[in-house]
Amino acid sequence: MDWKKYTKDELIKWDLEHLWHPFTQMKEWSAQPPLFIARGEGNHLVDLEGKRYIDGVASLWANIHGHGRVEITRAIEQQLKELDHSTLLGLTHPSASILAKRLTELAPPGLRWVFYSESGSTAVEIALKMAFQYWQNKGHGQKTKFICLKEGYHGDTLGAVSVGGIGLFHDIYGPLLFESIKLPCPYLRCKEAGVPLQEGSELCASDLEKILHKHHHETAAFILEPRIQGAGGMLPAPPGYLKAARELCTEFEVLLIADEVATGFGRTGAMFACEAEGVSPDILCLGKGITGGYLPLAATLCTHEIFQAFWADYQEFKTFFHGHTYTGNPLACAAAIASLDLFEKDQTLETLKPKIELLASGLEALRALPWVGEVRQVGMMAGVEIFQDPEAQVPYPLEKRMGHRVCMTVRKHGVILRNLGDTIVILPPLSIEPQELEQIITSVQKAIHEVCGSK
Numbered sequence: 001m002d003w004k005k006y007t008k009d010e011l012i013k014w015d016l017e018h019l020w021h022p023f024t025q026m027k028e029w030s031a032q033p034p035l036f037i038a039r040g041e042g043n044h045l046v047d048l049e050g051k052r053y054i055d056g057v058a059s060l061w062a063n064i065h066g067h068g069r070v071e072i073t074r075a076i077e078q079q080l081k082e083l084d085h086s087t088l089l090g091l092t093h094p095s096a097s098i099l100a101k102r103l104t105e106l107a108p109p110g111l112r113w114v115f116y117s118e119s120g121s122t123a124v125e126i127a128l129k130m131a132f133q134y135w136q137n138k139g140h141g142q143k144t145k146f147i148c149l150k151e152g153y154h155g156d157t158l159g160a161v162s163v164g165g166i167g168l169f170h171d172i173y174g175p176l177l178f179e180s181i182k183l184p185c186p187y188l189r190c191k192e193a194g195v196p197l198q199e200g201s202e203l204c205a206s207d208l209e210k211i212l213h214k215h216h217h218e219t220a221a222f223i224l225e226p227r228i229q230g231a232g233g234m235l236p237a238p239p240g241y242l243k244a245a246r247e248l249c250t251e252f253e254v255l256l257i258a259d260e261v262a263t264g265f266g267r268t269g270a271m272f273a274c275e276a277e278g279v280s281p282d283i284l285c286l287g288k289g290i291t292g293g294y295l296p297l298a299a300t301l302c303t304h305e306i307f308q309a310f311w312a313d314y315q316e317f318k319t320f321f322h323g324h325t326y327t328g329n330p331l332a333c334a335a336a337i338a339s340l341d342l343f344e345k346d347q348t349l350e351t352l353k354p355k356i357e358l359l360a361s362g363l364e365a366l367r368a369l370p371w372v373g374e375v376r377q378v379g380m381m382a383g384v385e386i387f388q389d390p391e392a393q394v395p396y397p398l399e400k401r402m403g404h405r406v407c408m409t410v411r412k413h414g415v416i417l418r419n420l421g422d423t424i425v426i427l428p429p430l431s432i433e434p435q436e437l438e439q440i441i442t443s444v445q446k447a448i449h450e451v452c453g454s455k
């Protein structure tokens, strides 16, 4: 794209006059000149003037191996020369087939079938419809409900919002949503009960058990983000909770949907978060990092048991009537295959452990700041929460936008970060170098001092 034939002023004007940004209060957006990213290089983003920033949120939790990796761009180019797009409705193509096989080899055991879409939200919609229809097809018409967690996030489409638990994003759409059964957020449940997170599994599992006991006959599935709730504010679950949930779902004949859109592809230190507790869900949702962060793609994996419930003669109407125009887009599949190859070539998972430890020690340094009340981390996902009074955990007034202000200040120090409320999220590409990780920590340190210390 030859955008250089336009002036910077034109680009800014068109953005401010026509572009409605996601998850953005546009009044706030229009108050300052927008930051245009012109290029990506490794773990950096580069603006129109050539100023470099570390991509500290991995381009919204998607980037794995850094920007501009030739292994991925070449795979996309080669695919583009051969086939741009062709549908998976009634046809197939090599990249979709290869990737399906690769994903099922990597995924927790038992997940044999891959259903593609384009975003995490759609991967979740598909999981919900699949779980629902599974029981319908098997003649259990009463199993129509979903159990989910408060502070959970599964995307922005209405089905995903129906099983979401973030009041700020979800409450207003209440009248449009289907009802779901919401359990307390495991992290906050432990905190409120005064139980250390490490020992909280039993408490949270007993909440789930009670609900399953009461509702299993009318419940299709339990959906959760394994090990850590991301968009809810980087809230880790007690160790063992996932495994307990798996056992309870099996016992009560309720499907388990693991939404690994954020945690998948190495983010927590293992390829998938479920591995840490030896869990195989019935349905697995993947997105974000699946293409290394290069193109939109998502996948919903399921067991052969689920697949079989849809296997029938056409006139029995057991078909899964779902699919999108760009389902299994060849370019995105090619990028995903190249990203999986890079996991092997770069030894991404093998080299991650020291980086996770470095992040942990950086977080400890941040914890020592007078405004930081909590730091939370699972693998390469972390949150730093600031408070007006961290001791008593009194939050800043909402209108102060402290988390947002810290992230805007971090930019001055050459790092791009995003906040979730007053939690500063640190979630860089897995390819982040140790000294870049240190730069992120130092810049957060400085920014918190500048923003919180000034008043």
Ligand SMILES: *Cc1c(COP(=O)(O)O)cnc(C)c1O
Binding pocket: 118, 119, 120, 121, 122, 124, 153, 154, 155, 156, 225, 230, 231, 259, 260, 261, 262, 263, 287, 288
């Ligand atoms: C981001 C996210 C989604 C939604 O993915 P989109 O690609 O933004 O639609 C779903 N689930 C989880 C856990 C996520 O973090």
